Amino acid sequence: MKMLNIRTRLLLAALLPLILISSLLGAVFLLARFGDMQAAYDQRNRAVVRQAAVASEYGLFSGNRLQLQALVTGAMQEMDVRWVAILNGRGEVLASAGQSDQAFSLPMSTLEMQGFASDRRLDWLSQPVLPSTIQLDDLFESNGVEATQHPPQLGQVVMVFSRQSIDKRKHDMLLSGGAIGALSLLFGMVLAVVLSRGVIRPITRITQLVERIGRGDFAAVDKLRDQVAANDPLQELQSHIHLMANRLSQAHGELEQQVDLATHALREKKEEAEQANLAKSRFLAAASHDLRQPTHALGMFVSRLAQLPHDRQTGELIHNLDASVRAMQNLLDGLLDISRLEARAVQVNRRPFALAALFDQLQQDLSAQAAEKGLRLRVRSTQLWVMSDATLIYRVLLNLVGNALRYTDQGGVLVVARQRSSGQVELQVWDSGIGIAPEHQQAVFTEFYQVGNAARDRTKGLGLGLNIVQRTVKLLDHPLVMVSRPGKGTRFTLSLPGAVGKHESVEELPKEKPVPDDLRGRCALVVEDDALARSALVGLLVSWGMRVAQARGPADALACLTQGVVPDVIVSDYRLQEGYNGLQLVQRLQQQLDHATPACLMSGDTDPGVIQAAQTAGLTLLHKPVRPAKLRSLLRHLLMEQPPQRATGADLS
Amino acid sequence: MAIVLRSVLLALACALLGGGAWAQVPAPDGVARVLIVSSDTAVVYTQTAEALTDYLVHQGIPRSDIAQSLVSEMTMRLKSGQPPRPGIFVALGSEATQLLAAAGTQAPVLSALIPRSSFEHILRSHGKVVSARLSAIYLDQPLARQLALVHLAFPQAKRLGVLWGAESSDRAAGLRALVVASGLELQETRVTQPQDLPLALAQVLGGSDVLLALADPAIFNSATIQNILMSSFRARIPLVAFSPAYVRAGAVLAVYTTPVQAAHQAAEVTLGVLRGKPLPEQALEPNDFEVGVNAQVARALDVSPDAQALRSILRRLERLP
Numbered sequence: 001m002k003m004l005n006i007r008t009r010l011l012l013a014a015l016l017p018l019i020l021i022s023s024l025l026g027a028v029f030l031l032a033r034f035g036d037m038q039a040a041y042d043q044r045n046r047a048v049v050r051q052a053a054v055a056s057e058y059g060l061f062s063g064n065r066l067q068l069q070a071l072v073t074g075a076m077q078e079m080d081v082r083w084v085a086i087l088n089g090r091g092e093v094l095a096s097a098g099q100s101d102q103a104f105s106l107p108m109s110t111l112e113m114q115g116f117a118s119d120r121r122l123d124w125l126s127q128p129v130l131p132s133t134i135q136l137d138d139l140f141e142s143n144g145v146e147a148t149q150h151p152p153q154l155g156q157v158v159m160v161f162s163r164q165s166i167d168k169r170k171h172d173m174l175l176s177g178g179a180i181g182a183l184s185l186l187f188g189m190v191l192a193v194v195l196s197r198g199v200i201r202p203i204t205r206i207t208q209l210v211e212r213i214g215r216g217d218f219a220a221v222d223k224l225r226d227q228v229a230a231n232d233p234l235q236e237l238q239s240h241i242h243l244m245a246n247r248l249s250q251a252h253g254e255l256e257q258q259v260d261l262a263t264h265a266l267r268e269k270k271e272e273a274e275q276a277n278l279a280k281s282r283f284l285a286a287a288s289h290d291l292r293q294p295t296h297a298l299g300m301f302v303s304r305l306a307q308l309p310h311d312r313q314t315g316e317l318i319h320n321l322d323a324s325v326r327a328m329q330n331l332l333d334g335l336l337d338i339s340r341l342e343a344r345a346v347q348v349n350r351r352p353f354a355l356a357a358l359f360d361q362l363q364q365d366l367s368a369q370a371a372e373k374g375l376r377l378r379v380r381s382t383q384l385w386v387m388s389d390a391t392l393i394y395r396v397l398l399n400l401v402g403n404a405l406r407y408t409d410q411g412g413v414l415v416v417a418r419q420r421s422s423g424q425v426e427l428q429v430w431d432s433g434i435g436i437a438p439e440h441q442q443a444v445f446t447e448f449y450q451v452g453n454a455a456r457d458r459t460k461g462l463g464l465g466l467n468i469v470q471r472t473v474k475l476l477d478h479p480l481v482m483v484s485r486p487g488k489g490t491r492f493t494l495s496l497p498g499a500v501g502k503h504e505s506v507e508e509l510p511k512e513k514p515v516p517d518d519l520r521g522r523c524a525l526v527v528e529d530d531a532l533a534r535s536a537l538v539g540l541l542v543s544w545g546m547r548v549a550q551a552r553g554p555a556d557a558l559a560c561l562t563q564g565v566v567p568d569v570i571v572s573d574y575r576l577q578e579g580y581n582g583l584q585l586v587q588r589l590q591q592q593l594d595h596a597t598p599a600c601l602m603s604g605d606t607d608p609g610v611i612q613a614a615q616t617a618g619l620t621l622l623h624k625p626v627r628p629a630k631l632r633s634l635l636r637h638l639l640m641e642q643p644p645q646r647a648t649g650a651d652l653s
Numbered sequence: 654m655a656i657v658l659r660s661v662l663l664a665l666a667c668a669l670l671g672g673g674a675w676a677q678v679p680a681p682d683g684v685a686r687v688l689i690v691s692s693d694t695a696v697v698y699t700q701t702a703e704a705l706t707d708y709l710v711h712q713g714i715p716r717s718d719i720a721q722s723l724v725s726e727m728t729m730r731l732k733s734g735q736p737p738r739p740g741i742f743v744a745l746g747s748e749a750t751q752l753l754a755a756a757g758t759q760a761p762v763l764s765a766l767i768p769r770s771s772f773e774h775i776l777r778s779h780g781k782v783v784s785a786r787l788s789a790i791y792l793d794q795p796l797a798r799q800l801a802l803v804h805l806a807f808p809q810a811k812r813l814g815v816l817w818g819a820e821s822s823d824r825a826a827g828l829r830a831l832v833v834a835s836g837l838e839l840q841e842t843r844v845t846q847p848q849d850l851p852l853a854l855a856q857v858l859g860g861s862d863v864l865l866a867l868a869d870p871a872i873f874n875s876a877t878i879q880n881i882l883m884s885s886f887r888a889r890i891p892l893v894a895f896s897p898a899y900v901r902a903g904a905v906l907a908v909y910t911t912p913v914q915a916a917h918q919a920a921e922v923t924l925g926v927l928r929g930k931p932l933p934e935q936a937l938e939p940n941d942f943e944v945g946v947n948a949q950v951a952r953a954l955d956v957s958p959d960a961q962a963l964r965s966i967l968r969r970l971e972r973l974p
Contacts, residue, residue: 057880058880058883058884061851061880061883061884062851062855062880062884063851063852063855089848090848130876131876131877131879131880132879133875133876133879134875134878134879134902135875136874136875136878136896136898136899136902138896138897138898138899139697139746139766139767139768139792139896140768140792140868140870140873140895140896141870141874141875151874151876151877152847152848152876
């Protein structure tokens with residue numbers, strides 16, 4: 001059954017009894033009235049016939065047709081009379097009047113008779129005419145001897161009445177009764193609607209109120225209470241709801257207060273933690289910066305030292321010294337990579353490239369390291385092309401293979417590329433190393449996490465490799481899957497979108513090309529405020545055969561220019577005194593020289609802002625500690641391609 | 654107890670009435686010389702019975718010799734096998750007459766307050782004739798008296814209308830003779846069927862100046878009287894009737910005998926029988942009468958008969974005291 005809403009139900013409850021009662025009453029009264037009318041009609045008809053019978057007695061006795069005719073003519077004047085006839089004792093019609101088609105022929109009877117022809121809506125009544133008797137009370141009559149004769153019937157009066165008028169009156173009454181019923185029903189409906197509105201409105205109001213309270217609008221209660229009239233039938237309910245809403249509101253307020261307090265406490269904790277993290281970062285940044293300067297200088301000094309002739313023992317010592325410096329520099333580079341990735345300072349340069357060159361480079365770069373540990377590094381050659389950033393992928397492979405070599409004591413490392421039916425290309429790095437226990441598999445990607453290196457043996461790496469890998473593949477949006485079994489080995493699978501090969505494509509990978517050593521005799525302007533670093537750098541450059549002008553700061557550098565020095569290349573530290581930074585100084589110097597002299601910046605800062613600024617200015621930023629080989633390679637490039645327009649952001653080392 | 658009380662009361666009554674009062678104590682029926690049997694308890698019968706008794710007592714008949722009874726009592730006593738044996742039965746009314754005629758009593762029966770037609774009907778039904786054992790004093794007035802009344806009241810009337818029925822037609826010859834003697838013209842019609850009455854009435858009314866009603870229940874009864882009166886009134890023909898009831902109903906005149914008058918006549922006959930005379934061999938006609946006038950109808954018909962004067966003249970004509 002369809003559910004009725006409260007308004008319809010109320011209206012039905014009010015109207016159904018009304019309709020029922022009014023219909024029943026109407027029907028009962030109409031029927032009673034009809035009955036009365038019919039009874040009155042019948043009585044009147046009978047009275048008319050009797051009257052006619054009495055009046056016709058003497059006319060019948062005397063056989064006076066004229067009188068009888070006058071009588072029937074008079075009787076015709078009575079209401080509803082259609083036909084009148086007076087019959088004598090032998091059943092002969094002595095007088096009649098009215099429409100002959102409504103005539104009735106009846107047998108003589110001493111009884112009053114009547115009937116109804118429903119087809120013509122006609123009533124016929126017959127009345128015997130008997131002589132009226134006078135009680136004589138004399139001895140001649142009441143002799144008791146002879147049987148008293150029945151007084152002979154004088155005749156009979158037959159009258160036909162039409163129900164037309166009574167039917168019409170009934171019809172009219174029905175109509176007026178119906179009209180009155182309809183009007184009263186209408187009135188009742190209006191009344192019911194109006195009265196029910198008085199109930200429904202407060203209910204609707206309360207429904208809305210509860211709904212608003214449900215939505216948390218507790219103020220609605222107070223607003224509504226002002227509208228409520230004193231005669232509201234639901235005032236009590238409303239006041240209870242008001243009470244309830246107040247309670248709810250209070251509870252709600254208390255809860256909010258508690259939540260606020262808790263949130264506040266949490267926020268404080270979070271800020272504390274962030275502060276601590278920031279402090280740690282600052283400390284790390286400061287420490288790494290302060291570490292870079294000496295390490296930078298140390299690297300240069302060792303590099304210069306190695307260029308000098310030595311005996312075998314000293315040579316070995318220098319070699320070990322160089323290895324230690326390199327490890328220290330690697331640690332600093334790893335930290336730098338992480339900070340750059342964190343700063344989103346790495347730009348993705350996505351394009352199709354061939355994996356073959358990448359693999360060749362990998363083999364070339366790491367075979368020595370593998371050979372050192374007596375491992376077999378096998379990079380299976382491939383013709384596949386992929387769509388990605390070659391530099392970043394190379395960095396990922398370098399880290400994964402380096403890691404594999406580091407954790408493998410015997411056996412080897414395999415690098416393969418596989419074409420998948422989905423069009424993806426999978427790069428896989430297999431090793432036969434120690435493997436990673438399942439409980440550690442998630443943790444190995446976090447910074448400085450190393451399985452089984454509680455002593456932090458630096459020959460086992462720094463624990464940054466996998467973190468850098470994960471950050472990089474996330475940046476590239478390439479899925480990386482690791483499968484490892486302790487004692488059996490580990491397999492990393494990197495999925496890349498495949499690409500259509502271009503055989504004429506140029507070699508993408510930055511590669512140290514064999515270039516002629518043309519640094520000799522070129523002039524470099526070195527700006528460095530740290531005396532130790534300056535002297536190491538100058539010494540290195542001089543050892544490469546360059547002419548070097550050195551300056552402690554911007555003022556010195558500008559002074560050099562005024563002294564007539566025209567540098568072929570400018571090498572400047574980023575952080576300088578006297579209100580300039582390296583970037584501004586280089587621009588100033590270039591402006592002064594009126595020539596876009598090639599320049600490079602060096603910085604111990606891992607600050608993403610500095611990296612961004614250098615990128616924007618189109619200058620190569622070398623991070624301290626700068627490897628002498630790297631510096632040399634860069635200088636060669638700068639002096640060769642003037643001015644070099646390189647995508648500096650892609651340079652990670 | 655009741656018997657004792659009644660004896661005491663009787664003794665007291667005797668003492669009050671003086672010596673020789675024994676003769677005046679009403680005798681039980683068994684020894685009464687006159688037994689009056691009334692048809693019923695109607696006033697007319699009790700009145701007649703009382704008047705009869707009083708008259709007889711007045712004439713020296715001891716009250717103890719006179720007893721009264723009703724038809725119902727009489728029937729039971731006749732059936733009981735101990736019929737009363739009075740010197741004479743006086744039957745008041747038709748039913749009493751019929752009972753006694755049927756019982757075949759030894760004592761003579763005098764019937765009074767009885768219409769001629771009823772008495773003749775009883776005689777016929779019991780195969781009897783009027784004799785010294787069974788005689789009657791009719792209620793019906795003699796034709797001559799009625800004719801004389803018509804003559805006196807309506808001197809200018811020439812034509813007399815009469816309706817004859819089955820019961821009355823045997824008087825037609827007598828009337829005709831009287832009418833001829835009086836110089837009137839008789840307009841008569843015989844009504845054999847009740848349905849013929851209107852037509853016959855119309856005929857009679859059409860040819861007469863006065864309508865004389867003669868008692869005949871087939872013609873004049875409570876059902877017909879209204880229309881007859883109406884017809885005669887419309888025809889402006891005065892109706893002379895035979896009963897005070899007709900005067901009340903609308904007849905202009907009637908000549909009739911009152912119960913007291915009838916009682917006196919019956920008492921005289923009874924006295925005669927008690928003194929040894931037999932009952933008259935012929936039924937008697939009433940010797941005293943009254944004249945009734947409906948003044949209302951008389952005025953409407955423009956006549957003004959004086960009842961007392963008419964009675965006096967009639968009595969003088971009949972040489973009655």
